[in-house]
Amino acid sequence: MSGAASESWIPSTRADSGRGFGLDHLPIGSFAAEGRGRRLGIRIGDEVLDLSRAEEAGLFSSLGEHERMTLREPVLNALLALGSHAWSRVWDRTRELLSAPCGTLREHPDRGSIMLPVWGVSMRVPAHIGDYTDFYASLHHATNVGSMFRPDNPLLPNWKHVPIGYHGRGSSIVPTGTPVRRPSGQRKPPDATEPLFGPSQSMDHELELGFLVGPGNAQGQPLTMDEASQRIFGVMLVNDWSARDIQAWEYQPLGPFLAKNFATSVAGWVTPISALNAAKRPGPPRSAGDPAPMPYLSSPSDWGLDIDVQVWIQSALMREKGMAAVQLSSGNYGDMFWTPSQMLAHHASGGCNMQPGDLFASGTISGPTKGSRGCMLELTWRGAEPMALPDGTERKFLLDGDEVTLRGSAPGCAGGRLSLGECTGRIEPACAANG
Numbered sequence: 090m091s092g093a094a095s096e097s098w099i100p101s102t103r104a105d106s107g108r109g110f111g112l113d114h115l116p117i118g119s120f121a122a123e124g125r126g127r128r129l130g131i132r133i134g135d136e137v138l139d140l141s142r143a144e145e146a147g148l149f150s151s152l153g154e155h156e157r158m159t160l161r162e163p164v165l166n167a168l169l170a171l172g173s174h175a176w177s178r179v180w181d182r183t184r185e186l187l188s189a190p191c192g193t194l195r196e197h198p199d200r201g202s203i204m205l206p207v208w209g210v211s212m213r214v215p216a217h218i219g220d221y222t223d224f225y226a227s228l229h230h231a232t233n234v235g236s237m238f239r240p241d242n243p244l245l246p247n248w249k250h251v252p253i254g255y256h257g258r259g260s261s262i263v264p265t266g267t268p269v270r271r272p273s274g275q276r277k278p279p280d281a282t283e284p285l286f287g288p289s290q291s292m293d294h295e296l297e298l299g300f301l302v303g304p305g306n307a308q309g310q311p312l313t314m315d316e317a318s319q320r321i322f323g324v325m326l327v328n329d330w331s332a333r334d335i336q337a338w339e340y341q342p343l344g345p346f347l348a349k350n351f352a353t354s355v356a357g358w359v360t361p362i363s364a365l366n367a368a369k370r371p372g373p374p375r376s377a378g379d380p381a382p383m384p385y386l387s388s389p390s391d392w393g394l395d396i397d398v399q400v401w402i403q404s405a406l407m408r409e410k411g412m413a414a415v416q417l418s419s420g421n422y423g424d425m426f427w428t429p430s431q432m433l434a435h436h437a438s439g440g441c442n443m444q445p446g447d448l449f450a451s452g453t454i455s456g457p458t459k460g461s462r463g464c465m466l467e468l469t470w471r472g473a474e475p476m477a478l479p480d481g482t483e484r485k486f487l488l489d490g491d492e493v494t495l496r497g498s499a500p501g502c503a504g505g506r507l508s509l510g511e512c513t514g515r516i517e518p519a520c521a522a523n524g
């Protein structure tokens with residue numbers, strides 16, 4: 090990655106600041122700020138480069154017109170459609186602008202309007218997400234959940250052969266910081282003879298990574314593993330909120346539906362895959378006795394990602410008492426059985442046309458230890474082992490007022506660590522009419 094070794098002139102990017110948003114990262118997102126409508130920005134340290142203003146100021150004139158126009162869009166889709174060569178040109182030019190010791194941006198008369206403090210912007214969903222698919226790629230998560238619901242047969246016979254997923258809902262994807270209303274729905278408590286309708290009693294988070302698709306494929310035209318790898322633009326933290334009681338009652342025989350489609354939170358900042366070269370690991374990880382992936386899911390150059398991920402929680406009472414959020418769990422994306430390229434190649438393998446801005450998420454990221462379980466269902470073993478919070482209360486599932494924050498970090502190309510953009514959401518009480 091060119092320019093990664095040089096330093097930016099932005100003070101908050103100095104190596105000792107430890108914020109994880111240096112020149113070797115440059116995540117992109119869609120934001121709004123006072124006096125300016127929704128637009129794209131690239132984060133550097135504690136500042137945001139307004140791509141629309143920068144383009145208008147002629148700072149990207151070295152790019153082709155088609156590429157420049159995508160920088161004036163409010164969402165990422167047009168840029169995503171251009172593919173990896175165009176993405177490299179945008180990021181190479183951005184690094185030039187932010188690293189040149191003296192030059193066009195640093196001395197620009199409108200610099201104060203082209204660069205904004207990050208606390209002055211409000212993040213939106215980064216792309217218009219037409220379709221969202223959620224996979225189930227963690228062996229540990231699938232085995233844990235399977236053992237709760239099917240103790241004799243935890244891992245179904247297809248699981249190590251086919252990346253399991255379900256089609257989620259694009260319309261209810263919300264950006265980090267958006268409150269999440271507890272859903273009401275049909276559930277059937279274990280001791281009840283009839284199902285009932287009302288607020289979910291087992292709200293859960295799911296710690297996941299989501300991948301934004303770049304150029305699409307024509308319908309009927311599958312993607313090879315290497316094509317899939319080239320078309321993954323970037324990664325962001327995703328919370329696939331889940332109502333476990335609704336899920337348990339509705340999921341057979343067609344899979345999750347209303348238990349998951351009421352809200353999915355995504356981070357505001359998308360880390361480009363090109364910034365994760367130092368985090369790439371040979372993939373997929375397999376144990377002795379596991380089936381080899383089928384040819385359409387195999388590539389000698391396939392990769393997984395060494396990304397540390399964490400879940401933090403702060404209850405309403407903790408906020409009231411001035412207590413900081415505490416960590417609920419931490420894991421690593423490298424523990425996943427299916428890689429991002431395998432998920433995308435599989436998605437298109439039957440001829441499904443993927444489109445720029447489609448989102449596919451990994452499924453709950455759980456590791457082999459109890460502390461690395463990525464949802465409450467596993468952490469409390471379906472409520473059998475409640476977790477204590479520092480405010481003196483305990484949790485089987487999430488309560489109203491609980492704020493869940495997902496964090497992540499990965500090795501960067503310049504030797505330090507990159508911070509993934511946070512993904513946070515607070516549970517609000519169910520709609521009064523359904524209470």
Ligand code: MN
Nearest residue numbers: 295329452453
């Ligand atoms: Mn999920």
